[in-house]
Amino acid sequence: MKVLVIGGGGREHAVIHACARQGHTVLCTPGNPGIAELARIVDSDQDAESLAQLAVRETVDVVIVGPEAYLAAGVVDACAARGVPAFGPTQAASRLEGDKGWSKAFMLRHGIPTAQHATFDDLDGALAHVGSQSTPIVIKDAALRAGKGVTIAHTQAEAETALRDIFSEVDASAVIEDFMTGQEVSVLALTDGERFALTPPSQDHKTIYAGDTGPMTGGMGVICPFPLSDADLETIKERVIAPTLAGMAAEGMPFRGVLYAGLMLTPDGPKVVEFNARFGDPEAEAVLPLLQSDLAQHCLDAANGTLDPQTVQFSDDASAVIILAAPGYPGDPVRGVPLKLPDVGDGEIxxxxxxxxxxxxxxxxxxxxxxxxxxxxxxxxxxxxxxxLADRVGFAGAQLRRDIGGRIGARAEDT
Structure with a gap:
């Protein structure tokens, strides 16, 4: 097939890697230098209409949308209007990620387990609510923040600072929720809106420093598979994924694409931390290298409403991802640092x-x-x-965590 992938980050590189190894011709916009080794980079304006026109002009068989901002902008809708199959939720369905307040209300409407919470559109109301709660407490910007915008406040002062930061923006909204304890796990479902196939469960490490300390990032490393019990997996299927898809369909916005459930394995069972409407990043870089079947075909089938979950096959191997971040991240990252990449062996990317x-x-x-x-x-x-492999990369001042996998007792040693 001829596949157009939209995006230019590590997630899109992993998607393209999965498509290219099945022999498909891949185009990408805007892309990056690593992607350029596997796909033809196409210059295009990045608005929804221009991208849909590109898909028509290039006569692609399927469009795979990577970042959430493109979904929220309606790229899938624009492609559908031109008869081009696109993998990802519509603009309306992507609200499940794009508006955390709406998403929490959706979970309540459909009995999907999540933390106790409240949503506020004004700073004074949010501050008053926080003042009545104990800490730690979780403060979330309700808008898209690329996997960030979350503060686990351990003091009232931290909570108030986080809220003032959120409400410094026009038309801001904040979700304030109870702090949940337990192991975090990411479960991703490829879905055509009704049927779904789960990827192996994975675990991201969100804060910048070891020991789960420091500011939140987009993710600093992943292990896959996470050792999820059969009972918890069945609960996630029956109480999270299935009712979410049914609820979205019932509300007139069927969800096709990747439904990403970020979960906490609490003493009361799995609960949703948040939903994303696309492949996680860096989860995609851990999960997709384990995929043995044809990602492009699965995406086309899901877009057309004909996904056969039995055809989605993953290896029994394990994967680990270590993120190398720029000096200054997650604040103002230093750009222009020279990179020297080592040769890679089999099973290394x-x-x-x-x-x-x-x-x-x-x-x-x-x-x-x-x-x-x-x-x-x-x-x-x-x-x-x-x-x-990470230690062989030439990258002055790179930040990385040395404790990826440590929460479950995994350790970086030869066995």
């Missing part, structure tokens, strides 16, 4: 997340710069290989 070519030199061009992935028969070996 370096995905480009924020890179550029400048006068023939590969440089950093974002916060999370590289996603270093390794695949092995077990998680400890995958971690060892991923860290060894």
């Amino acid at each position: 370096i995905f480009h997340a924020g890179t550029r070519m400048e006068s023939g030199e590969l440089q950093s061009n974002g916060g999370r710069v590289l996603a270093v992935t390794a695949i092995a028969p077990n998680l400890n070996t995958a971690l060892a290989r991923a860290y060894a």
Whole structure:
């Protein structure tokens, strides 16, 4: 097939890697230097209409939309209007991620387990509510914040600071919710709006520093699979994924694409932290290298409402992703740092997340710069290989966490 992938980060590099290894012809916009080794980079304006026109002009068989901002802008709708199958939710359905207040209300309407919460459109009301709550407490910007915009406030002062930051923006809204304890896990479902197939469960590490400390980021490393019990997996299918798809359909906005459930395994069972409407990043860099079947075909089938979950097949291997982030991230990242990439062996991949070519030199061009992935028969070996590969990357001042996998006792050592 001829596939158009929209985006230019590590997630899109992983999607393209999965499509290219099945022999498909892949185009990408806006792309990055790593993607350019696998796909033809196409220059295009990035608004929904221009991207849909590009898909028609290039006569692609399916469009795969990566970042959430494109979904919220209606790229899938624009493609559908021109008869081009596009993998991802419509603009209306992407509200499940794009408006956290609406998403929480949706969960309540459909009995989907999540934390106790309240949503506020004014600073005074939010501050008054926080003042009546104990800490720690979770403060979320209700709008899209690229996986960030979340503060776990351990004091009233931290909570108030987070709220004042959110409401410094026009038309802001905040979700304030109870702090949940337990292991975090990401479960992704490929879906045509009715049928779905789950990827292996994974676990991201969101804060910048080891020990789950420091500011939130878009994700600093992933392990896959996470050791989810059969009972918890069945609960997630029956009480989270299935009722969410049924609820979206009942409300007139069937959800097709990737339904990403970020979950907390609480003492009371799995509860939703938040939904995303696309592949996670960096979860995609861990999950998609384990996919043995044809991603492009699955995306086309899901877009057309004909997904056969039995055809979606993953390896029994494990994967580990180590993010190399720029100095200054998650604040103002330093750009233009020279990058020297080592040779990679079998089962090793370096995905480009924020890179550029400048006068023939590969440089950093974002916060999370590289996603270093390794695949092995077990998680400890995958971690060892991923860290060894990351340590061979030439990247002055790079930030990385040395405790990926530590929450479940995994460790980077040869076995």
